[in-house]
Amino acid sequence: MTATTPSVPVDPSVLPPYVLALKERAAYLPEAQVARVLRAYEVGAHAHRGQERKSGEPYITHPIAVAGILAELGLDAETIIAAILHDTLEDTELSRADITAEFGEVVADLVDGVTKLDKMRFSNRQEADAESFRKMLLAMARDIRVILIKLADRLHNMRTLGAKDAPARRRIARETLEIYAPIAQRLGMNKFKAELQDLGFRSLHPDRYRVISERIRAALGNRREVMSKIEHALAARLAADHLPARVVGRIKSPWSIYSKMRNEHKSFAQLMDVYGFRVVVDSAMSCYMALGAVHSLYKPVDRRFKDFIAIPKANGYQSLHTVLLGPFGAPIEVQIRTAEMDSVAERGVAAHWAYKTDSGPANSAQARAREWLSALADSQAHTPSSAEFIENVKIDLFPDEVYLFTPRGDILALPRNATALDFAYAVHTDVGDHAVAARVDKKLLPLRTRLESGQLVEIITAPSAVPNPAWLEFVVTGKARTAIRQYLKHLQHEDAVDFGHRMLDRALDALGTNIDAIPTKALDRFLEEAKLRRLEELLADIALGNRMPDQVAHHLVALRGGGRATTAPHVSEKIRITGAERGVLSFGNCCHPLPGDEIVGYLSSGKGIVVHRVECPNVAEFRKSPERCVAIEWDRDVQGDYRAELRIEVINRPGVLATVAAAIAAADSNIENVEYVERDAAAATLLFAMEVKNRKHLADVIRRVRRTGVVSGAYRYPL
Incomplete structure (x- = not known):
């Protein structure tokens, strides 16, 4: 071994007081394991020789103190040995192979896991390095002892924070309050949590x-x-x-x-x-x-x-x-x-430690922590974005729980403000995906209903029901959010491939060719240059505005042979939209286009096509980038509800708002929001946001509103 000392029995009479204190705390371990712990001290002291802490003490006093904190919790020998060696891979010449040879693979894995966590720096919870935080939580999922060592390390660092300068104290204290104390709480370690919070508070706000x-x-x-x-x-x-x-x-x-x-x-x-x-x-x-x-x-x-x-x-x-x-x-x-x-x-989780043994059941905190960590691992597998994964985890780290009953009498714990839909996804992803309503204490209620502790909840499903983008506005649990986004991304990809195909066909048609006329070799060469694996990825990229269809068409024609094509006039038919392509299409909030309006599409990178009315004041600016403008029109058969806004001028008298709202409701339109734009003693101007089917439906609403007798003017907004 290159960096360790020869293995000889440790003489207790020459041990420093801090090592004797650790030996006393670890007395619950068998004698052979205590000898291994003392051997770890020898190896660690040799590896850290010459290194000092900011306080001037030998560096080895810190890992020994961390091991002592874990010994007070009654943890196993591997965890205590790993705590003694937790800084060696990062700060000394000791290698993973050395640790494996002397103490085994389990200890080496633990030290390696903690070393990766030590490289993380958080300025606060919002700005946490998402990818590093994700790695930390997944290291926990693989072996929860990694985070126990990290929490003990953090606790000792907080106890000795006085040696650091003021900016470092504040940064470490904020990180402790916003990252590590909540994790200790989530693992049920209230004593750790309380001390971390008080030490963090003392350093952050002395x-x-x-x-x-x-x-x-x-x-x-x-x-x-x-x-x-x-x-x-x-x-x-x-x-x-x-x-x-x-x-x-x-x-x-x-x-x-x-x-x-x-x-x-x-x-x-x-x-x-x-x-x-x-x-x-x-x-x-x-x-x-x-x-x-x-x-x-x-x-x-x-x-x-x-x-x-x-x-x-x-x-x-x-x-x-x-x-x-x-x-x-x-x-x-x-x-x-x-x-x-x-x-x-x-x-x-550290109470009555029973790590991965069949000798007895784990305590409820250990069982629940493993369930939580297992769910985290499952969630991250379906969440490609680190930031999105962390957003889901934060919900789990800062919960005020409500406790709910299934019809079979099982109990589910969900965060405060959880809805019936969150409950459905907590039962099973398939139940959530096909949910249509809920019976809460035998009363039929919508999925967005917020639940309270003690309620009995039954989810009603239908095979034809599917997740809706609007669901993301009211679910609060990470599991529900991940499952809905996963389904919508799958749908979005299918819609994007179809829409991208139509856009590329139209661009190629303008050049006098079509996708079937492009040789496979030319297509494969383009995909290779663009670092894309399949044609579907290219088509989805076009629909989402990441590639311009005209540029792709010109490039494909050039690769086919005969030089780069010259631009031909766009004589192709407009692309028809049904409005159901919600993964690819969005509708401009500046003009609120409706079925029946003349429309134009603008390719926005990452968002796909944003639909605007032709008379929208922003269209003049869009026309300056003709390659991003897409010729589109409404299909004959358009379904769904679309947002529209009405500016209504009324005589200011009691009951006028109710009269106008009743007229809008009588026209089968749902009011989303109402606000006063102007108001004085004689008159008022109201802005109604509502849902309508199409331009004709909006005209019907306006007619009914004008007939009320309290309205002096009703106009679509913006005009």
Whole structure:
């Protein structure tokens, strides 16, 4: 081995104090594994020799401290060894082959995974390097121990952040609050999350942290006697009911106070005027008995009880939460849980570590974390864009869950504001794709209905139903968004290929030829030059505005032989559109074209054809790029609803808006939006956005509006 020391037994008498502390923390491991951990220290110390931290300490003190944090969680020897060596691949001459030879493939994989994460730099959640963040989450999906090492590494760095300069402290603190603390929360590691948040808050906003900390200390000084009385009363009540329990007062952290003050617009006094206690009992049944006991001592506050034992949170957290009205008129928040639940609440996936073993069932946090990571891996396989993938993950990292029941009694946890359609996709992608409506508590409701905890939801499907682009406007879960986009992209590709074929045919027709007359060799040569694999890719590129059909036609004719073709007048027929080519076509918001209007298409790169009315004021500008203008017209049979806007001048009197809206509804038009453009005592001008079938339908709406007797003018907008 090139960079490691000879393997000799470690003499405990010469070990530095920080290594002895790690040895004590790892005493739960078999003796042979402890020897491997000490050997890892030897290898790491040799590899990092001569290196120092910013504080002046030997560099090896940092990886040993990280390993100590993980040993406190009771993790396996491989994880602790990998933690000791986690910086060696990046910062020393030690190679992956060296680590594999000495400690095995598993440790080498873990060190390699953490090394890749260490190369990431986030300025904030919005500007996160999407591709790197994606790699981090996929490394987690392959082996969750990678992120446990990274979280412990981050925690120790936050504890020793004082040695860094101010800009670095702020950057690392913001990254911690916006990336790593939420991941710790999602993995159920509340103790890690709380310390990361408070250390991040202290470094990012030192003055705010100091003021709030001082006010908490002052408030606690005045409250200790009250807290002690309540604690003794709770303990006595539980003892009287023969319920062995541990009662502990809970103190809010500076970060949680600051977050609630900012997000819930509450004062410091409002937040501190709440007493918090945790009751730890011996079994789940005892939790419910303890709940009855505390409710008999102090009256519960209505609608402030939550049962996270029967319905655990998405990260595996289990507890009973209740709010009581205390003896001094202040609310008392009580959490009731077993010792096992308390361990999972504090340490999440790291509680009672059982990594990939059949010796016993994983705890609920581990099982749910693996489900989440498995879903992430599945999602990224169907999401080519890193930024889109991260957008979906952020939804999962910052949830306020609602808990819903399927008709079979299964429980699904979804983010707050989830809709019936999100529920459908959570059940199965096929259910979501064919959903038409939902029965929520046996009441028939539309798919866009927002759901609330405790509802029973049944999805109604139809084989003919398919995803709709409008669905993306109201779904909130990453799974639903990914599935809808995947379906629409498939449809878009088919539409784009068909439309691109028509555009290229028309361009070739103008040159006196057609696609069938282009030899296969010439076509293959063009595709090779353009770095395209198939003709379908070329046609889709044309339809989406990434290539100009006229330029492609000229190039193909030139490759066929006989030199580059000269431009001929465009005598071909216009391309007919049905409006159903929504993956390729979009409609200009500047003029809102309707079936029946004379129209022109403009090729916009990446968007495809944007349709405008011929009289649209922007068309003059488009004509300056004739190669991007596409001659199109409406087909005879056009289906669907199209947006139109009406400018309506009315006499300003009570009930006029309702009168006009009734006239529009009577003409079978759906109103999307209404706004006042101008208004005075005598008259007002309203702008109505609505859906109509075509130009004739809009004319019918205008006629009905003019007949109301309260309208002095009604015009299509823009004219």
